[in-house]
Amino acid sequence: MRHIAIIGSGPAGYYTAEAAAKHWGDDVRVDVFDTLPVPYGLIRTGVAPDHQSIKGVSRRYEKTALTDNVRFVGNVTVGQDITIPELQELYDAVVLATGAPNDRELGMEGESLANVFGSAAFVGWYNGHPQFADLAPDLSGKHAVVIGMGNVALDVARILSKTETEFAGSDIVGHALGLLRASKLEKITILGRRGPHQVAMTPKELGELLHLERATPRVDTEDLPDEAEDAILEPGARKSVTHLRSFAAIPESVHADAKIEIYFDLYASPTAMQGDGKVATVEVERTTVEKGRAIGTGEMYSVPADLVVSCIGYRTSPIPDVPFDQRAGRFANDEGRILTGLYCVGWARRGPTGTIGTNRPDGYGMIEKIAEDADGGLLGSGRKAGREGFDALAAARNLDVVTFSDWKKIEEAEAAAARDGAPREKFVDIEAMIAARGS
Ligand code: NAP
Secondary structure, three states, X not given: OEEEEEEOOOHHHHHHHHHHHHHHHHHEEEEEEOOOOOOOOHHHHOOOOOOHHHHOOHHHHHHHHOOOOEEEEXXXXXXXXXXXXXXXXXXXXXXXXXXXXXXXXXXXXXXXOEOEEEHHHHHHHHOOOXXXXXXXXXXXXXXXXXXXXXXXXXXXXXXXXXXOHHHOOOOOOHHHHXXXXXXXXXXXXXXXXXXXXXXXXXXXXXXXXXXXXXXXXXEOHHHOOOHHHHXXXXXXXXXXXXXXXXXXXXXXXXXXXOOXXXXXXXXXXXXEEEOOOEOOEEEEEEEEEEOOEEEXXXXXEEEEOOEEEEOOOEEOOOOOOOOEEOOOOEEOOEOOEEEOOEEEOOHHHHOOOOOHHHHHHHHHHHHHHHHXXXXXXXXXXXXXXXXXXXXXXXXXXXXOOEOHHHHHHHHHHHHHOOOOOOOOOOOOOHHHHHHHOOO
């Protein structure tokens, strides 16, 4: 029997569990750990609440979770409740699938002013992550600045723009809906330090901006290169630029009718934030792009900013006893191998890139490597104590483990509390989640 511990119950964790169950069938037992009492990581607290079809992938993870050889071990913090060396004593392989839950910092003056947030915190707030439930951003100003030209920046700009009716069918949490309902925002400036050919936003997500009830996207025509130059782009990037061109062609009359403008400020590199306690402006340097790199031109200007959300990427949380690559912000690894018997997958391995689906080949590839190591005798004889050993340790330490059937009760309570038309109203507090499993 092979015993595998997977740390993290998001997409990388569950695809790896699925792959292990396919590979070893009845000869494997997989425990999927999570700090939270609820599963699915990024699917629950990262994917935008108005993108329910993407969140639907959790049904596939549930199928894996409900098999006899895979179990969910919630409310257990690895590195705190149990150490990595302890897990390695119990399991043949330990796979870190902990994602990248911390914001990368801009490292600029003014970043700690009030109403400046990183996207992990801001997205966590509107998605009900317990760590960020109390964020309470002030949305009473007219101007928001979103830094970065990736899909997270788009998510944030779109969520800030939507009306209450546009959130019908979403699972945005009540505390966020309440503040958004009262929002006074009129302009959202998305700052991109490079040009249209370098935007990391994908076409489908950009296209959504054309269908917002009260917001319209704006791009300055002079920021667009000659159309012929788009020929060098990959098809996806070309489609994204085509969207930016269509935004630039939106007539003034449409902008005049819109309540909120989503302005793409391209070739715009933020250099500092200013304000008296609370952010008021972002200082920006105009750039040109040479050989794909943003080069400052020395031309400076200020963008009004009552709220700033920086969406420039994420870092993995270090875990005691695990080598960490500080510069890259993820575990130090060689194609997923960290130390003998210790592996990483997903964003914890490769950094915060790719879609949910990218984690599938990642998880399957990891299991092939673990199988290779097991077949090569690197992981011992397959006689470790596995889940029984963990259960004994959890009992000795009085750990309050939340199981998958507990989660199903929490899920039921969330569905019962949902607004009309919404799939759920999430618990945003760990105690409330645990209480909802009943006795
Ligand atoms: P991302 O795609 O890597 O975009 C990060 C953006 O931040 C880039 O535009 C980058 O500009 C900019 N940036 C980085 N450092 C900066 C700095 N110091 N100053 C100004 N700008 C800076 O990351 P993400 O948006 O966080 O998304 C993470 C991953 O999740 C991506 O793979 C994304 O596609 C995926 N995702 C997908 C969806 C979806 O499919 N619906 C939704 C959300 C996220 P440069 O390019 O110049 O470095």
